Amino acid sequence: MKIALVGQPNCGKSTIFNHIASYKAVTSNFPGTTVSFTESKVSIYGDLCICVDLPGTYSLVSRDLAEITARNYLISEEVDAIVNVVDASILERGLELTIQLLELKKPLILCLNMIDEARRKGIFIDKEKLSEILGIPVVETVAVKGEGMNELFREIRRTYKEKLVGKVPQYGPTIEKAIKQLTEEIKLNGIREPYVSKRFLALRILEEDPYFLKKFPVDGLIKLKEKISETIKKESGQRPPLAISSERHAMSLNIFEDVAEVKTPKPDFRDRLDDVLMHPIWGYVFLLLIMYGFFQIVFKFGGYLEGPLIDVFNNLINQLKSSYGSQTLLTKLVEGVIQGFSGGIAIVLPYLVPFLLGLSLLEDLGYLPRIAYLTDAFMHKIGLHGKSVIPFILGYGCNVPAVMATRILETKRERIISATLSVLVPCSARSTIIFGLIAFYVGPTAALGIYVLNIFVIAVAGRIMSKLMPEEAPGLMLEVPAYRLPSLKVLLLKTWFRLREFIYVAWPILIVGSMVLSLIEYAHWDILINNLLYPLTYVLSLPKQVGVTLIFGILRKELSLIMLMQALGTPHLNQVLTHLQMMTFTIFVVFYIPCAATIGVLWKEIGRKWTLFSIGFTTGLALVLALLVKYIWILAASL
Amino acid sequence: MTLSLDAVQPGKVGRVKDITGGMGVRLRLEQMGIHPGDVIHVKRKGVLRGPILIEMNGVEVALGRGIASRILVEV
Numbered sequence: 001m002k003i004a005l006v007g008q009p010n011c012g013k014s015t016i017f018n019h020i021a022s023y024k025a026v027t028s029n030f031p032g033t034t035v036s037f038t039e040s041k042v043s044i045y046g047d048l049c050i051c052v053d054l055p056g057t058y059s060l061v062s063r064d065l066a067e068i069t070a071r072n073y074l075i076s077e078e079v080d081a082i083v084n085v086v087d088a089s090i091l092e093r094g095l096e097l098t099i100q101l102l103e104l105k106k107p108l109i110l111c112l113n114m115i116d117e118a119r120r121k122g123i124f125i126d127k128e129k130l131s132e133i134l135g136i137p138v139v140e141t142v143a144v145k146g147e148g149m150n151e152l153f154r155e156i157r158r159t160y161k162e163k164l165v166g167k168v169p170q171y172g173p174t175i176e177k178a179i180k181q182l183t184e185e186i187k188l189n190g191i192r193e194p195y196v197s198k199r200f201l202a203l204r205i206l207e208e209d210p211y212f213l214k215k216f217p218v219d220g221l222i223k224l225k226e227k228i229s230e231t232i233k234k235e236s237g238q239r240p241p242l243a244i245s246s247e248r249h250a251m252s253l254n255i256f257e258d259v260a261e262v263k264t265p266k267p268d269f270r271d272r273l274d275d276v277l278m279h280p281i282w283g284y285v286f287l288l289l290i291m292y293g294f295f296q297i298v299f300k301f302g303g304y305l306e307g308p309l310i311d312v313f314n315n316l317i318n319q320l321k322s323s324y325g326s327q328t329l330l331t332k333l334v335e336g337v338i339q340g341f342s343g344g345i346a347i348v349l350p351y352l353v354p355f356l357l358g359l360s361l362l363e364d365l366g367y368l369p370r371i372a373y374l375t376d377a378f379m380h381k382i383g384l385h386g387k388s389v390i391p392f393i394l395g396y397g398c399n400v401p402a403v404m405a406t407r408i409l410e411t412k413r414e415r416i417i418s419a420t421l422s423v424l425v426p427c428s429a430r431s432t433i434i435f436g437l438i439a440f441y442v443g444p445t446a447a448l449g450i451y452v453l454n455i456f457v458i459a460v461a462g463r464i465m466s467k468l469m470p471e472e473a474p475g476l477m478l479e480v481p482a483y484r485l486p487s488l489k490v491l492l493l494k495t496w497f498r499l500r501e502f503i504y505v506a507w508p509i510l511i512v513g514s515m516v517l518s519l520i521e522y523a524h525w526d527i528l529i530n531n532l533l534y535p536l537t538y539v540l541s542l543p544k545q546v547g548v549t550l551i552f553g554i555l556r557k558e559l560s561l562i563m564l565m566q567a568l569g570t571p572h573l574n575q576v577l578t579h580l581q582m583m584t585f586t587i588f589v590v591f592y593i594p595c596a597a598t599i600g601v602l603w604k605e606i607g608r609k610w611t612l613f614s615i616g617f618t619t620g621l622a623l624v625l626a627l628l629v630k631y632i633w634i635l636a637a638s639l
Numbered sequence: 640m641t642l643s644l645d646a647v648q649p650g651k652v653g654r655v656k657d658i659t660g661g662m663g664v665r666l667r668l669e670q671m672g673i674h675p676g677d678v679i680h681v682k683r684k685g686v687l688r689g690p691i692l693i694e695m696n697g698v699e700v701a702l703g704r705g706i707a708s709r710i711l712v713e714v
């Protein structure tokens with residue numbers, strides 16, 4: 001029994017999903033490698049159901065990756081019931097998707113969410129009438145307050161038990177005739193899709209859906225489609241995709257006018273909010289203040305927990321060493337495992353949890369699209385759009401969720417560029433080096449300089465990459481939803497779903513990395529590594545012993561500073577390193593290869609080729625920058 | 640008077656006359672709720688040729704200037 005949740009972006013779908021997922025949840029599935037959406041197993045009135053939250057989609061005819069995933073899931077899997085979530089306050093637009101879903105002829109239920117918003121706007125919907133017109137159950141909900149959820153569960157059950165597939169919408173005579181002709185041709189050629197009707201296929205072919213045109217390159221079919229297209233174009237003045245889209249729009253409007261009564265809206269203070277938050281000057285002032293506050297809280301909170309937590313684990317390791325000896329292989333391996341765990345619990349989670357929570361809050365309040373609006377002009381300068389700013393912000397917390405967040409971008413090009421660039425953003429682990437080494441010994445101005453240099457380099461790299469990969473996306477097209485108050489429960493669940501990805505993808509890599517490091521220490525390979533890396537440390541004028549810390553830095557960046565102290569044999573780094581050496585070391589470590597966990601998610605998100613490119617690119621970049629800084633410093637000192 | 644959307648001043652209202660350019664963009668705009676014949680309210684414009692924020696049928700959408708220049712409106 002499979003239930004799929006489908007809806008346009010911002011309709012409140014994930015809030016509904018979280019209600020379903022927390023309703024008698026049996027087990028929760030983990031985001032695997034093949035699915036990029038969340039699944040949850042629940043029991044609805046005794047029936048075991050797998051509930052799938054598909055990415056928000058405006059339409060079933062689409063070219064955008066997330067939307068194609070959603071559509072293909074609907075047509076390729078045995079979905080037993082579809083829950084179509086609609087923002088009732090913009091019902092007329094939502095119905096266009098509903099009409100397409102009815103064409104699938106699968107048990108369907110319409111969930112009119114945000115009823116409170118609709119009423120505020122003065123829109124009152126006759127749901128009995130709507131249900132009669134569409135032939136499917138209609139439920140009203142206010143997901144954020146949990147209203148209507150029980151009825152939704154009841155109606156979901158009824159929908160699949162009684163196989164309520166609704167009434168297939170009828171287009172005008174011209175389109176209907178075309179559908180009929182194409183359906184005949186499809187039958188004639190023996191073309192089939194296991195889970196969808198011929199009518200659905202005919203419509204997709206007529207709408208020139210790239211996926212289906214490619215899947216069925218049948219000469220007769222294509223020729224017939226071209227012929228029909230010409231006729232339709234002559235009759236309606238538009239090519240079929242647009243003609244059908246207009247008809248669907250007209251159908252939705254008709255239905256809307258039949259079932260909705262529109263009265264004068266109540267005044268809404270939120271209209272005033274954007275006068276400030278999207279203001280050409282104040283908008284940026286508040287953006288900076290909000291971001292500053294956000295990072296302050298994250299780093300304060302994280303810093304507060306990090307120390308005590310690390311102590312706990314260090315005590316554990318010391319105990320282990322004193323009871324079993326510090327040099328046995330077993331102790332070393334166990335130490336590695338404990339350090340891997342503690343790295344996650346004490347170093348990453350204290351920052352990541354408040355970070356993800358704060359981000360979910362900004363997202364659900366509806367502030368993220370405003371950030372995209374404000375930064376679009378700047379992102380354009382590096383060949384991206386406003387939406388790409390979100391992975392970059394995330395990157396300051398941890399590169400792993402940053403890379404994952406590139407999924408929200410439409411084109412492959414934007415995803416690749418944003419992912420490659422966002423791993424250059426100094427994550428909290430690298431920030432500890434900038435603070436602990438540069439701000440502490442060289443001075444705060446130098447530390448600030450590194451952050452500025454970093455932003456500058458990212459901008460230049462972005463410009464170059466976007467020149468090399470010419471643009472395929474036409475520009476920003478982003479819905480800016482009304483501000484909304486999220487519910488705490490949903491925020492926590494959302495944070496958890498995101499955290500889960502870190503825990504299952506990145507953490508194991510962290511632990512294995514730690515074990516490898518312990519092995520290296522145990523086998524005394526550090527000398528070998530230092531020799532191998534000697535050419536690198538030599539050109540950077542760094543002490544030879546630093547070599548091994550660079551390898552450590554790939555596996556676990558947050559340990560770089562501690563490892564540096566260990567390798568050089570003193571916590572007083574200013575006695576063994578000059579300021580210049582500190583600078584070259586830090587610059588190199590900030591820019592070179594992302595950590596193993598980040599490489600893992602890069603691989604998953606943008607593939608092998610681009611991951612390898614990213615590794616090579618960042619290493620080359622780090623080397624060039626470190627050398628540049630070195631020579632400029634020497635030059636400046638000699639003047 | 641017919642203008643492209645990026646030339647319309649903030650605060651003004653216009654009716655969409657036509658959307659020029661590729662079918663992909665047109666379909667996308669229609670899916671987001673912008674159709675020929677719709678009344679569009681230009682709410683604000685971003686600095687440095689930033690995006691344009693418009694509102695129609697209760698939906699607010701931010702459009703880059705490139706796209707906005709393809710939407711012809713009657714004001």
Ligand SMILES: Nc1nc2c(ncn2[C@@H]2O[C@H](COP(=O)(O)OP(=O)(O)O)[C@@H](O)[C@H]2O)c(=O)[nH]1
Pocket residue numbers: 007008009010011012013014015016056113114115116117141142143144145363364365366484485486487490
């Ligand atoms: N007023 C109101 N807000 C809602 C309702 N359902 C969801 N929201 C809020 O709308 C925002 C977006 O919801 P979300 O579930 O993330 O939408 P999605 O993009 O469709 O997944 C969140 O702040 C929710 O708390 C509702 O019925 N009424």
